[in-house]
């Protein structure tokens with residue numbers, strides 16, 4: 111029986127799968143674990159399940175000890191995991207792709223609708239009991255039909271966003287260093303373009319790329335200047351892909367029309383300039399937040415951990 115540590119609360123189904131085979135030590139408090147508590151808890155673990163709030167770096171891996179075999183991150187993004195540090199120690203790292211694709215695309219699409227149709231503003235009018243009346247020109251937004259969405263990062267979530275956009279009568283352009291499989295693009299009429307062209311032609315720019323050194327501040331002053339003044343930006347990927355100060359400046363200058371954000375550069379902090387802007391929709395990183403999806407993420411992470419501890423291949427590894 112191995113020792114598995116779960117560094118934050120996860121759905122019971124994931125814990126049950128782990129407990130059926132191993133001793134499980136799980137953080138069970140409402141609040142996230144602190145760094146010091148985490149380094150203490152992981153000591154002696156053979157397998158660890160982490161959330162994106164844990165930094166899995168050399169210090170973390172060394173605190174766990176040389177017996178550690180697997181770190182299963184309960185997220186598709188794994189910018190919190192130092193992959194080379196895992197590989198150097200022979201630790202397998204895994205993530206949770208696919209199971210959250212549709213839910214995260216729903217979030218991106220929801221943000222796009224909210225910000226283009228001014229639904230957040232409308233809701234604030236009602237909640238603040240501001241007097242209002244139906245009016246021909248009251249809170250008019252931008253219709254999506256016939257518009258162009260520019261998808262930055264045409265992986266599984268990007269493709270799922272493109273399918274939704276297509277169903278709403280939008281044209282799709284995308285920018286990516288990689289080519290998605292032809293089958294994924296079938297029926298989308300999606301055109302591959304450079305990032306600069308995407309920024310010039312899109313009415314909504316939606317980010318779906320991973321956060322890497324090469325995508326840090328992918329959208330900054332220069333990129334916002336390329337966008338149409340009527341265009342919106344949506345980010346459901348990772349906060350630091352956008353230079354948040356540059357975004358605030360572009361919004362203040364009217365260089366772009368609005369933003370829908372589920373993620374932030376210094377999460378959970380949000381740039382104060384965004385808080386009072388009516389043309390900005392802000393969500394607290396809810397991309398994959400459904401009961402079904404979080405359960406599936408926990409189950410996949412548990413399965414990855416169990417496979418490695420059994421000496422079998424992990425299902426979705428990020429280490430080589």
Ligand code: DGY
Pocket residue numbers: 162184185186187188210347395396397398399
């Ligand atoms: C992920 O899986 O990377 C998401 O951001 C978590 O919701």
